[in-house]
Amino acid sequence: MQPKLITLTINGRTHQVALKPNVTLLHALRDLGYTDVKNGCEKGDCGACAVLLNGRAVNSCLVLAWQADGAEITTAAGLGTVDRPHPIQEALADSGGVQCGFCIPGIVVSAKALLDRNPNPTEEEIREAISGNLCRCTGYTLIVEGIRRIIESKNQ
Amino acid sequence: MANFKVVGKPIRRFDALSKAVGATVFADDFKMPGMLHGKVLRSPYPSARIVRIDPSRARALPGVVCVLTAADIGYAKMVADIPGQTGQRERRGSETPVLAWDRVRYKGEAVALVAAETEEIAERALDLIDVEYEPLPGVFDPLEAMKPGAPVVFEPDNIVARWRIRKGDIEAGFAAADLIIENTYRVPFVEHAYMEPESGVAWVDERGVINIRVSTQVMEHFRTVARTIGVPQNRVRIQGAFAGGGFGGKEDITVEVFLALLALHTRRPVRLAYTREESILAHSKRHPYIMRYRTGVKRNGRITALQAELIADSGAYPYLSPYVSLYSTVMATGPYRIDNVWVDTVAVATNNPFTSAFRGFGGPQPCFAYERQMDEIARALGLDPLEVRRINYLRTGDTTATGQVVHSAVLLEESARRALEALGERTPDRGPIRVGRGFASYFQSYGRLMWLHDTSQAWVGLELDGTVVIRCGAPDPGGGQLSSLCQIASEVLGVPLENVVAYTPDTALTPLAGTTTATRQLYMSGNAVLQAATAIRKTLLERASRYFEEDPDDLDLADGRVFVKNDPDRSMPLADLVRICAAEGLPLSHLAMFKAPFRDPIDPETGQGDVFPDFTFGTFAVEVAVDTETGQVEVLKSVACHDVGRAINPAAVIGQIQGGSHQGLGYALMENLIVENGEIKTPSLSEYLIPTSVDYPTTQVILLESGTGVGPFGAKGIGEPALTPVAPAVANAVVDAIGVPINELPITPERVLRALR
Numbered sequence: 052m053q054p055k056l057i058t059l060t061i062n063g064r065t066h067q068v069a070l071k072p073n074v075t076l077l078h079a080l081r082d083l084g085y086t087d088v089k090n091g092c093e094k095g096d097c098g099a100c101a102v103l104l105n106g107r108a109v110n111s112c113l114v115l116a117w118q119a120d121g122a123e124i125t126t127a128a129g130l131g132t133v134d135r136p137h138p139i140q141e142a143l144a145d146s147g148g149v150q151c152g153f154c155i156p157g158i159v160v161s162a163k164a165l166l167d168r169n170p171n172p173t174e175e176e177i178r179e180a181i182s183g184n185l186c187r188c189t190g191y192t193l194i195v196e197g198i199r200r201i202i203e204s205k206n207q
Numbered sequence: 208m209a210n211f212k213v214v215g216k217p218i219r220r221f222d223a224l225s226k227a228v229g230a231t232v233f234a235d236d237f238k239m240p241g242m243l244h245g246k247v248l249r250s251p252y253p254s255a256r257i258v259r260i261d262p263s264r265a266r267a268l269p270g271v272v273c274v275l276t277a278a279d280i281g282y283a284k285m286v287a288d289i290p291g292q293t294g295q296r297e298r299r300g301s302e303t304p305v306l307a308w309d310r311v312r313y314k315g316e317a318v319a320l321v322a323a324e325t326e327e328i329a330e331r332a333l334d335l336i337d338v339e340y341e342p343l344p345g346v347f348d349p350l351e352a353m354k355p356g357a358p359v360v361f362e363p364d365n366i367v368a369r370w371r372i373r374k375g376d377i378e379a380g381f382a383a384a385d386l387i388i389e390n391t392y393r394v395p396f397v398e399h400a401y402m403e404p405e406s407g408v409a410w411v412d413e414r415g416v417i418n419i420r421v422s423t424q425v426m427e428h429f430r431t432v433a434r435t436i437g438v439p440q441n442r443v444r445i446q447g448a449f450a451g452g453g454f455g456g457k458e459d460i461t462v463e464v465f466l467a468l469l470a471l472h473t474r475r476p477v478r479l480a481y482t483r484e485e486s487i488l489a490h491s492k493r494h495p496y497i498m499r500y501r502t503g504v505k506r507n508g509r510i511t512a513l514q515a516e517l518i519a520d521s522g523a524y525p526y527l528s529p530y531v532s533l534y535s536t537v538m539a540t541g542p543y544r545i546d547n548v549w550v551d552t553v554a555v556a557t558n559n560p561f562t563s564a565f566r567g568f569g570g571p572q573p574c575f576a577y578e579r580q581m582d583e584i585a586r587a588l589g590l591d592p593l594e595v596r597r598i599n600y601l602r603t604g605d606t607t608a609t610g611q612v613v614h615s616a617v618l619l620e621e622s623a624r625r626a627l628e629a630l631g632e633r634t635p636d637r638g639p640i641r642v643g644r645g646f647a648s649y650f651q652s653y654g655r656l657m658w659l660h661d662t663s664q665a666w667v668g669l670e671l672d673g674t675v676v677i678r679c680g681a682p683d684p685g686g687g688q689l690s691s692l693c694q695i696a697s698e699v700l701g702v703p704l705e706n707v708v709a710y711t712p713d714t715a716l717t718p719l720a721g722t723t724t725a726t727r728q729l730y731m732s733g734n735a736v737l738q739a740a741t742a743i744r745k746t747l748l749e750r751a752s753r754y755f756e757e758d759p760d761d762l763d764l765a766d767g768r769v770f771v772k773n774d775p776d777r778s779m780p781l782a783d784l785v786r787i788c789a790a791e792g793l794p795l796s797h798l799a800m801f802k803a804p805f806r807d808p809i810d811p812e813t814g815q816g817d818v819f820p821d822f823t824f825g826t827f828a829v830e831v832a833v834d835t836e837t838g839q840v841e842v843l844k845s846v847a848c849h850d851v852g853r854a855i856n857p858a859a860v861i862g863q864i865q866g867g868s869h870q871g872l873g874y875a876l877m878e879n880l881i882v883e884n885g886e887i888k889t890p891s892l893s894e895y896l897i898p899t900s901v902d903y904p905t906t907q908v909i910l911l912e913s914g915t916g917v918g919p920f921g922a923k924g925i926g927e928p929a930l931t932p933v934a935p936a937v938a939n940a941v942v943d944a945i946g947v948p949i950n951e952l953p954i955t956p957e958r959v960l961r962a963l964r
């Protein structure tokens with residue numbers, strides 16, 4: 052099949068790109084320079100490529116770019132920057148939950164999706180929410196701890 | 208420097224926020240103009256003769272720029288021996304073909320390389336390379352491989368390495384025993400499963416230097432790359448990106464040589480990034496071991512003799528098997544005083560995936576055996592497992608099985624007591640759910656083998672505004688190595704931490720600091736930075752002593768100022784002092800080389816000699832619930848207690864320990880790389896399972912700080928040790944719960960049910 056022109060709104064910027072039907076959203080995003088979306092397995096096993104698609108967390112490797120035509124996509128880099136980090140990003144950096152950091156953008160996205168629908172999750176709910184994001188460095192504890200701290204500081 | 212201002216504080220690592228906002232440029236996030244995409248053709252057979260390779264159809268595909276087979280690269284071979292600063296070592300038989308031409312020895316061995324305008328074209332080109340194979344009989348079991356008449360992976364035989372320890376009088380030791388406990392233990396292949404698959408970009412620059420920006424644990428591989436492809440060593444530059452995990456899997460060369468060859472042949476930038484499946488196929492694994500242990504004990508539990516036979520599956524190429532198996536040999540006894548020791552270790556070639564470095568480097572496998580063995584001794588004698596260990600634990604001043612005297616603190620008993628106490632009240636059994644508790648103590652080296660003559664260099668310099676730059680070629684695969692170096696410089700120079708910058712390693716810009724392996728980087732490069740910063744501190748204080756007319760010892764540096772200790776109002780900004788020094792031509796930078804102690808190799812007949820700079824000691828304790836109807840093991844609580852010497856950044860140390868504990872729990876209960884007839888049956892992360900956030904509860908960490916390590920400020924190493932004792936502790940807990948021994952990993956429900964029957 053021939054490439055089709057699609058519109059992707061990514062972190063508030065609108066891109067028009069001609070893509071073949073077999074291109075995944077993961078590849079489309081990385082090719083456009085959104086390299087904070089990590090390629091860890093391309094099978095939906097690891098969660099490193101998670102993004103918000105119209106506010107819902109998805110593994111971008113399991114979504115075809117055509118399916119995202121017209122959608123709003125937010126990546127970890129769209130949530131915050133070094134100068135103006137999102138509270139989740141700040142909290143993960145402070146808690147020690149960032150080691151190699153390859154899984155972290157995906158975890159930031161999963162945590163954002165969780166807090167958007169449930170501002171007061173229990174530890175169990177936090178663990179459940181990031182259970183699709185594999186991390187090989189931390190054992191998850193300091194990541195969970197970081198997310199918990201945001202909730203605690205909000206509730207104070 | 209008794210009162211630390213920066214060292215010992217749980218600071219936020221400088222790389223953390225950049226990673227959290229996705230701004231860190233990992234190896235596969237980097238692009239060059241006109242960049243090509245590389246792919247590797249791999250053998251579908253574990254053992255075969257290559258009859259013919261014909262790349263002509265692939266070369267004809269539009270968009271393909273380059274196809275390389277062994278014939279195009281002069282049948283190049285790569286030395287896969289241990290990399291080091293004092294020159295590449297060359298063990299006989301340690302070469303591997305870069306691309307196979309006459310024979311393939313494992314499934315996934317590289318046969319050809321492609322570079323094309325797009326990744327898709329490169330992938331299609333792989334299908335167009337015609338390779339005719341003639342399958343050969345293979346050997347897939349190390350025991351079979353040692354038998355006469357077995358298929359030979361390499362001439363003259365399948366023995367990759369042998370090591371031995373002969374200490375004391377083993378016969379007399381067993382004769383003195385009241386009881387002899389004999390068991391065989393088995394551990395499987397394990398996959399590193401770092402989240403970032405191997406990747407990099409290479410290009411030839413205007414000087415004709417091949418640049419390789421790559422995810423690696425070893426910058427010094429530039430030498431191997433140069434030698435392998437036949438260019439001078441000063442024509443290869445490696446830039447180390449922040450790596451997305453390593454755990455030993457990025458210690459051997461991965462994509463570097465392929466990238467260099469493709470860049471050189473195309474004269475264009477080339478990117479090569481493995482898929483997850485290719486990563487699992489292409490890189491090393493943790494060694495499976497068969498371990499036969501025979502321990503003689505007195506009725507009170509005192510060990511009189513230990514005999515161990517260790518058989519490691521080295522897979523299809525030696526890589527670091529000779530060294531991994533040496534580590535296993537040296538640590539085979541565990542941290543115990545045993546006068547009569549007899550160890551025979553053999554690493555055996557098979558047509559399985561090759562095995563090499565993995566966190567612990569041969570330490571965790573025998574730990575499973577010696578710590579299961581300690582519990583079996585306790586069970587047989589009806590003694591408390593802690594009591595059996597207590598009367599055998601090494602103490603400072605004792606000698607290890609190789610005759611090396613331990614000089615640092617040995618807080619084994621304290622670590623075991625604290626870990627067990629922290630488990631708290633015992634969870635009661637519930638019907639078919641049986642609760643058990645277990646623990647394991649260990650020793651694990653940090654720093655490399657002393658006969659490798661290991662060194663690390665670091666350059667520290669003050670800028671005229673009083674800020675600090677560190678240039679140190681230490682790769683950071685996630686442990687926070689570079690951040691800890693900043694803390695050390697900040698402490699010594701009294702410069703606020705935010706005013707210290709450490710560059711990521713680059714062989715053109717940062718002095719060589721050696722490998723991020725062997726739990727050596729804080730020890731080695733931490734000491735190098737400490738030396739360099741101390742030299743600058745001396746210059747600063749000497750100059751300031753003339754200014755203040757005070758003895759240099761009565762001055763101090765802190766918070767960006769120099770001041771008189773007992774009259775802190777007499778002070779000046781560090782930047783002013785720096786400018787005075789600069790105006791007088793005083794050196795404001797220093798290149799330091801830290802040398803580990805150098806020793807001769809151990810005696811090959813007896814295994815006696817000093818092997819490592821020092822050891823880390825500790826204990827992991829765990830409570831599990833075993834469902835005796837389903838065989839499912841649930842971790843209820845776990846505690847890790849290690850003497851880390853000094854925690855430079857306690858947040859990083861706790862993170863290392865929790866991460867290592869989790870990897871250890873995976874090793875104990877879940878991770879099983881199934882290899883059948885040389886074929887990996889679990890080639891993805893949905894088949895090869897690693898722990899998720901819902902599998903195990905938090906491991907409580909207790910840090911002991913004896914201050915007696917050989918690292919900076921008395922630090923010991925913790926990267927590898929964190930994992931070592933976990934699996935045997937879990938096994939001991941399961942055995943405690945069900946009352947029958949389990950001597951093989953992983954402890955799957957099936958294995959538990961089989962043991963119960």
